[in-house]
Amino acid sequence: MIRAMMENQNASVAQEGGKMGSDGYTAPSLRVQLNVQDKQVVIDNGMVQVTIAKPEGFVTGIKYNGIGNLLEVLNEEWDRGYWDLVWSEAGSAGTTGTDDRMNATKFNVIVENEEQVEISFTRMWDSSMAGQMVPLNIDKRFVMLRNCSGFYSYGIYEHSGDWPAFNLPQTRIVFKLRKDKFNYMAVGDNRRRHMPLPDDRSPRRGQPLATPEAVLLVDPVEPEFKGEVDDKYQYSCENKDLQVHGWICFDPPVGFWQITPSNEFRSGGLLKQNLTSHVGPITLAMFLSAHYGGDDLVLKLAPGEPWKKIFGPVFFYLNCTSENPLKLWDDAKEQMLSEVQGWPYAFPASAEYQILDQRGYVNGRLMIRDKYISDTLIPAAGAYVGLAPPGEIGSWQTEVKGYQFWTKADSDGYFSINNVRTGDYNIYAWVPCYVGDYRNDEVITITLGCQVDVGDLVFEPPRNGPTLWEIGVPDRSAAEFYVPDPNPKYINRLYLNHPDKFRQYGLWERYTELYPDSDLIYTVGASDYTKDWFFAQVPRKIDDSTYKGTTWQIKFKLDDARPSETYKLRLALATANVAQLEVRVNSPQANPPLFSSGVIGHDNTIARHGIHGLYRSYVVDVPGAQLVVGDNTVFLSQTMSTSPLQGVMYDYIRFEGPPSPNDKKDAKSWTCSRNSYVLDNNVHI
Incomplete structure (x- = not known):
């Protein structure tokens, strides 16, 4: 089984890897190599080979396990693997705008040694392009590590203090896989299946329905899909559950997986829903989107407002097997756990990325006061507790500019929020089976390596009477x-x-x-x-x-x-x-x-x-x-x-x-809070 085990917080990354399978075969330990050519660069560690257009930064090819290219070879090279965004002029209404594939104009080698290659594709804002190009400096990074069955990508966006205002409804990474190879999709244990072909959505084979994403398959290539509706939003997922998803090829058995080890750089908090994978076959790494929230989730930068954010890294994991191809999903889940345990990574070379000893910790306990339930404080069992930029009560769910860090309180209400980037935050929370949102009024400043104990916090859910x-x-x-x-x-x-x-x-x-x-x-x-x-x-x-x-x-x-x-x-x-x-x-x-x-x-x-x-x-x-x-x-x-x-x-x-001083305790609500919510401390958020 393939592993990408991260050695916590070492400058170098020691990993062990191999091909998954009962045959016990392990790939040789080869150094990472970088081959810079005129119009492309190739990074190769003996397991995976990735080809990227130079200087644009499009991923044009991924070679793995005997397949010359996992990406859709029928597509143009710029339409296979790419970062993109949607932007609009300041004051624009809605969540649409101009699509931008973020063509870079400059290529740089950041790290090159036997253990790691990190390369950068940048595009700098040019004021002569005002109104024609999004006013951002963009740096797209790709990283390959030794003995690692896959590669990482992250991006750094920057808006300077004297640049124009604009809106940013969406940004993401897209990979379009070969439709002749990948036709089994997995988003969760009970959300995985063989998928229709993109041809089935064509006017000849599909009937458009009330929304543009939904198509009734009336004459699909494979008759088993006849009468089904295909709609990419049927596979959306909350951020807290969106850590690994992808596709399986059955011949040969190969998996392509997108793993997100942290939610800190995603917009909208844990409950924000995002797209995952859909017919194409397409897999997405969503960082910012207005889905399920509309204009309230559009990032809007004012004139002269400075802003910088790092999205990622996320991991694109490849595995193979000589056994049942569906075992590739189980292996991908294990790999996800390994990536989560290794967060924050030690290898990113950008100064914008903060490694473990640059981050801080916050711990405490959340209690609930509701006199209609109990005369004493009640532990906020299973509460979702998080740090997000200072704002109004509940503002975390529309927060799109900064970082968020969430955890789940235990059965006694104790919580620990680890690996927090430096900066100013409020503590926010919500508790299943209780109405309303909690916010602690005190702003917490996280500094390098700090450990903050906030003690007991008390949430009084809104209530006026029994x-x-x-x-x-x-x-x-x-x-x-x-x-x-x-x-x-x-x-x-x-x-x-x-x-x-x-x-x-x-x-x-x-x-x-x-x-x-x-x-x-x-x-x-x-x-x-x-x-x-x-x-x-x-x-x-x-x-x-x-x-x-x-x-x-x-x-x-x-x-x-x-x-x-x-x-x-x-x-x-x-x-x-x-x-x-x-x-x-x-x-x-x-x-x-x-x-x-x-x-x-x-x-x-x-x-x-x-x-x-x-x-x-x-x-x-x-x-x-x-x-x-x-x-x-x-x-x-x-x-x-x-x-x-x-x-x-x-x-x-x-x-x-x-309200009345003689009101009896509200037994019905207390029953709800005890029995209608099952605490699961194994959820990784």
């Missing part, structure tokens, strides 16, 4: 609600009988089929949110071009109504897409409503099968005078209806009574 009723589980996802089976005409067989059934195409259309004449009605105490609460509040289809906003009802009983008191309706949204949510109580036509969100969100989660986008939380004051003893109704109206893909997903809804 829980009278609740719907869902506050986990920032709509996954616990009713997700219907897909229309049989629009299926992806991977997700049949799968826990992620929300990834099927066209589920928004099922709402109209289930509620053709009237909207959803949920009765507290009788309804079951796993069966009776549709996962997304979307418009009802009237005809092929007309949609109507929907009003859902929550019916509940009160044994006591206090006219002079104020009740609270707490709404946590898992996503919103060009939606407007209005709340009324016992008066469906009241104008104005008790609450209106205004038009919110550009997450596009409904179309992209993501089950959540950006988290939003609201609290609605409900005057006790509007409530009655006995039957009451909350009306939730989603009024936007120009598209079937507008709407919201709820995370959690709670109705709180007015």
